[in-house]
Amino acid sequence: MTPKQQGFFFPAEWHTHRATWLSFPQSSDSWDYGERLERIYPSYMAFVKAISESEKVCINAKDETHQALILTLIEKYGIDKNQVEVPIHPNNDSWCRDHGPAFLINPETKQRMIVEWGYNAWGGKYPPYDDDDQIPVRIAKYLNLPYVVPGIIMEGGSVEFNGKGTVLTSKSCLLNPNRNPHLSQAQIEEFLCNYYGVEQVLWVTEGIVGDDTDGHIDDTTRFVNEDTVLTVVENDENDENFLPLKQNLEDLKAMRLLNGKPLNIIELPMPDAVYDSGVRLPASYANFLITNGSIIVPIYGCEKDKIALEIIQDCFPKHKIVGIDATEIIWGLGSFHCLSQQEPIV
Template sequence: MNIPPLSETANQEILPAQEGFFFPAEWHPHVATWLSWPHTEASWSKERQELMFPAYIDFIKAIAESEQVCINAHNDIVIQAAKLRLLVADADLSKITLLPHPTNDSWCRDHGPAFLINPERKQRMIVNWGYNAWGNKYPPYDRDDLIPVEIAHYCDLDYVTPGIIMEGGSVEFNGAGTVLTSRACLLNQNRNAHLSQADIERYLCDYYGVQQVLWVEEGIVGDDTDGHIDDTVRFVNEDTVIAAYEPNPNDDNYPFLQEIHHELKTMRLLNGKQLNIVELPMPDPVVSDGIRLPASYANFLITNGSVIVPTFRCDKDQQALDIIGQCFPTRKVVGIDSTEIVWGLGSFHCLSQQEPAV
């Protein structure tokens, strides 16, 4: 469905889509990947941070094999501590840039910038979406909300501010005019209660440069983001998605993921084609202190040379790596144990935001 542009946009002179800008698919070549260095107890206690840092460092090193890593670091003390950890781990510091950008938390997918490209003009710009820590769940978030503008200044890029809440993990793009998202998240009253589904669709089209919005209903159990799409469905090319699947009817995720698969089968792309659907198993439940965590193999990051996949010390790890590898035959598949990272209620895709080349 083609959606008309917003008739009025507060605080904006232009709509990116009207100027030919769009958000490319994640497999589009990157200039860099952006992260925000963990430094508070917002997501991990001090003890938990020590447990998660080895995997976090491995994640950085895996990205740096094929592209630059830019890291928002809260202050000079955090920068020095980060450099020490990276040096001890024998990371290639020539591929890693630490920047004094104050943050509240570490989930750069959601508080980081949305980079748009215009290939005809050879230009890029940034969308400075509002951020409220997933419905004001984890204040303060004032520093995180400023990160897109900080990065726009650093990259010397223009930016636009739509004036509504939007998180990078809530949207998934095929690079050919389609975005996937979930009603549970984007229509949640804790984000943009004044907007209807049609309003949200217009914002997505006008500011991400898409022409079609496809909706699933829910997310997975334990996801405090209210249903981010990057734990359930990911595009691997323009007309193929990899979708988390749970065959066990006794598992709490079973009804949600069954419904998502039903929804995906009814969808048609702009060209009329049906989606190709690749089933990706869910890991065994990861439970901490009696709480099920949002562990999903779908929370992978695509880099220039690899696909970095969270693993969870379970028998299904290799099966998931093999399936994802078949979807990305030209990239190396790198599995990294995310058991300690997911304790913070996210994984590698949640931690990162790609900066595309133009």
């Protein structure tokens, strides 16, 4: 029986968490230079501290030396060590949203399960990724949870859930031949429904410029409740993101939820373009993380930061909005949502 047939589903991100999982940054394709790696520590540890204020933080360490470094930084940055777990789980890179476990819950039986999707570093772009591919199994064993293996490539940043039977994703990513070339769109939808426990798959067209994942949904459109999405828009017609984000907005306006209702759509500005060495980076306010007590939002030192934070606060009036500078972290081509994967309670 599939997880869906057994009554399991992937809850919305605002469902209460036991913890948030991270894979601590290390020297790899994302953080290739020692200096660049150390420059992200202040923002990264501020991120860890913000999560720890309302839930546990579990940080995958690649080995004992890495584990010792993480524990030293936890002390240095004044983080409550009782709120942090640092298991040794060998990994290749820091993007836990994509290589980490997909946690399913069954409210009737009070059980949890992990989906161990295949992982190929966004179409084989950044080998090696063999350790990352094993992270869900390692965490399942760490937590003594059952796991299921669908046998296809899937990344957590490519899917967005409302917790009521709907998943949002993008054609540019999941239909890219570098993921599952043997599967049709209908077959991919069947896997999503069976293994995430959803009833409906809704598709936007594109991602943002500079996104090496081929267009993850968590950089463009996020559910903030079961029928409302925040979606980024670009008002500058000369910006490279103007047309793809305009198309996504049109896609969203045409969508209907399972109850037949249209989506409530709230527009979120894009930050000013962020470049490094002439390369456009995928900076977006949509890459926020929802925790039990806060919404952790990447900011970029521009005037639009304040506008974005106010819009997000209006969407989450019971949460504390925490803006953390992401100008160093985005150099790795991802931000706070990309770095994390929530572990729900049941």
